[in-house]
Amino acid sequence: METFKLWNRLQVFDESALKGVPSSEGVYVIDYNMKPFYVGYSNDLHRRLIEHLKKRGSRKINDGLKLGWSFSFTYAEIMSYQQAEAILLDNLGTIGLGNLRRETDPQDKWELRDLRLKHCRAATG
Numbered sequence: 001m002e003t004f005k006l007w008n009r010l011q012v013f014d015e016s017a018l019k020g021v022p023s024s025e026g027v028y029v030i031d032y033n034m035k036p037f038y039v040g041y042s043n044d045l046h047r048r049l050i051e052h053l054k055k056r057g058s059r060k061i062n063d064g065l066k067l068g069w070s071f072s073f074t075y076a077e078i079m080s081y082q083q084a085e086a087i088l089l090d091n092l093g094t095i096g097l098g099n100l101r102r103e104t105d106p107q108d109k110w111e112l113r114d115l116r117l118k119h120c121r122a123a124t125g
Contacts, residue, residue, distance in 0.1 A: 013071035018053065021046045021075060028075040030061060037064070037071065045075050
């Protein structure tokens with residue numbers, strides 16, 4: 001069974017890495033010394049991370065960049081809670097879990113496989 005991977009791999013926080021970030025809604029973590037330094041949310045991940053990189057974002061990130069600190073980052077595209085639930089049901093199954101129902105939102109059924117494949121490819125690619 002394929003598994004859903006929410007977070008993309010940790011990458012160096014630079015312009016070349018940001019080229020692969022989608023212009024979709026999501027959350028992100030910017031790390032310093034392999035520890036979370038800044039957590040954010042945006043309706044356009046690509047644009048927001050570029051703003052941080054160009055020192056038009058958080059003052060703390062700006063100060064770190066001015067000091068020459070090396071940051072890394074990861075991100076996750078956001079989906080509806082219904083889609084997240086459908087993915088969990090698909091991955092965990094429903095047998096033996098009394099609080100899980102057997103059905104999912106019909107709208108999610110056609111998106112579920114595509115979401116898992118998209119995120120699995122992003123995590124391995």
